Amino acid sequence: MDAVTQYAKDVVTGKIKAGKLLILAANRHLRDLKRQNTDNFPYHFDANILEGFLMFASRVPDPDTGEPMPLMPWQIFILGSVIAWRNNKTGGKRFRRAIVSIARGQGKTYLAAILAAYDFFVQSSDKNNQDIIAAANTSDQTKKLFNYISGTIERMLATIFKGMQADVTLRFMDIFNLKQRNQIVRISAEGGKFDSYHATTAIFDEAGDQRDRDAFGKITSGQIKQEEALFFQISTAYQNPNAPLREDIKTVTEAIEKNEGELDDYFMAVFSQDSPDEVFEPDEWIKSNPLLGLAGQHDKLLNGLISERNAKMAEGKLNDFLVKNMNVWLNAEQNAAFKMDEVENAVIAGFDMNFRDVYIGFDNSMTSDDAALAFVFPYEIDGKKKWHIYQHSFIPWHKAGSIETKEKQDGINYRQMEELGFAHVTQHEKGLIDNEFIFTWLMDFVDKFNLNVLEFAYDAAHTYALIKAIDEATTWNMVGVRQGTISLNEPTKWLQDSFVEKRVTRLDDPMMEKSLMNAVVVSDNNGIKIDKNKATYKIDLVDAIVDALYDAIYHFESFSANASASDYSRMNDEQIADYIKSESFGF
DSSP, X not given: OOHHHHHHHHHHHTSSOOOHHHHHHHHHHXXXXXXXXXXXXXXXXXXXXXXXXXXXHTTOBOTXXXXXXXXXXXXXXXXXXXXXXXXXXTSSBSOSEEEEEOOTTSOHHHHHHHHHHHIIIIITTTXXXXXXXXXXSSHHHHHHHHHHHHHHHHHHHTTTTGGGGGGEEEOSSEEEETTTOOEEEEEETTTOOOTTOOEEEEEEETGGGOOSSHHHHHHHHTTTTOTTOEEEEEEOXXXXXXXXXXXXXXXXXXXXHHTSSTTTXXXXXXXXOSOGGGGGOGGGGGGTOGGGGSHHHHHHHHHHHHHHHHHHHXXXXXXXXXXXXXXXXXXXXXXXXXXXXXXXXXXXXXXXXXXXXXXXXXXXXXXXXXXXXXXXXXXXXXXXXXXXXXXXXXXXXXXXXXXXXHHHHHTOOHXXXXXXXXXXXXXXXXXXXXXXXXXXXXXXXXXXXXXEEEEEEEETTOOOHHHXXXXXXXXXXXXXXXXXXXXXXXXXXXXXXXXXXXXXXEOOOHHHHHHHHHOBEEEETTEEEEOTTXXXXXXXXXXXXXXXXXXXXXXXXXXXXXXXXXXXXXXXXXXXXXXXHSGGGTO
């Protein structure tokens, strides 16, 4: 049995301890072996190519020691998968994109050096004018990656590829083959000059630190005609849960789980803890730190990890350890309003909104001009009181100049959100918000689902024309919510606690998730609230949710934050009759 398949079996059977995402990757390999060379799966695993690659890899020197290092099974699984899985139609690689996410200090740069050297010496040996890219976000980050690769190439030119020594020049920014004009180039995303390259292999180190997709897109667009193209992203987790890399990990995970033929050309191997709670279980740390499986390194590495954890705990920075040393994505920003895993755990598959009581919140950002409506539906299931939150956003682009520019600025694909039903991009010719459209959409939404609107809450400091229009057109209870901590402390803290206690549910709305992850709190002597000054964080819809919760949190109680003797003045005749007959009226 080949080494890649053996590792996959050992992971799936539990012989090798691994996290859920790596088990998913191993299962995928075994599943795909059974269906290779079929009409619906035009790929195959080539054991001969794997054997040749591993022979080459066994001669690649480790940049730190200068000597070849035997690859560990997990390293063979990664490299063997991206090299030996082949596309029947093109003859090239099956996997054109790859994500390898692993904890700090596990030798991920060594993997990159092997891939770059393999392309330079073997894969492109009979070709001319081939580009191999060593990339990262900043020039400093590319320096380490490129120096690793350069050191590897230099040592191999002095040994098994001595015959090429006269043809290859090692320079500060590139490695150039004078005879074939093949090159390994060092480029940073901040420099941004990817457009002129058509890379066979493109390695992007610390890809999790990239905040938009511009650099990724420029690299992959230049690889379209390359049958051996590979965009290899390597990274540890970061303290930005909205990073494109994490979004891609989620997308690829879902595609592998569904097994419907989507993203069959996207490889992923994620070595991470399954839960932040495992930070106190050193026996589980091999999930994110596979070097712990190396007998000669285990005790030294484990001792260092435990020492680092204890130090971070003493400093009150345990999340830093979880992110970098356990490879767990967290919203580790100071004063983050919500935890990523708790927000993710609130997702449910669907929710029937028909004939429900609802509290509505509205926010219209004064800085970005974005507008958002939030809907809070109190409901009971299995005797438990819950609140379902839903949102719909209205997206202008006037200040940005175009919707494309606004998407880049905000890091949100608004047109995709529109397709998913969570937003509307304005159709105004100047890119402005159309209040009449919001009014019409809201009225139609309430009518479509036959909603009983118990309250419409909004920022009391701004009496919008839209608010006046709704007030005049409906009998809804209109509540202006003051935006200070005295008013917002209770709903904000309630929302935080409700994610922890699983009282709130939501749909898989990427826009809501991103906004919740971006939200930070500010505090004073009166309490906390969401920081409205973070204009670029796109938390408008979170403000709308908090406004909607102003009274919604008391739905199952006999009082509200806005109780008033004149509330019945807004009731219609049927509601007044019901109220008079109820216990609340005093009979």
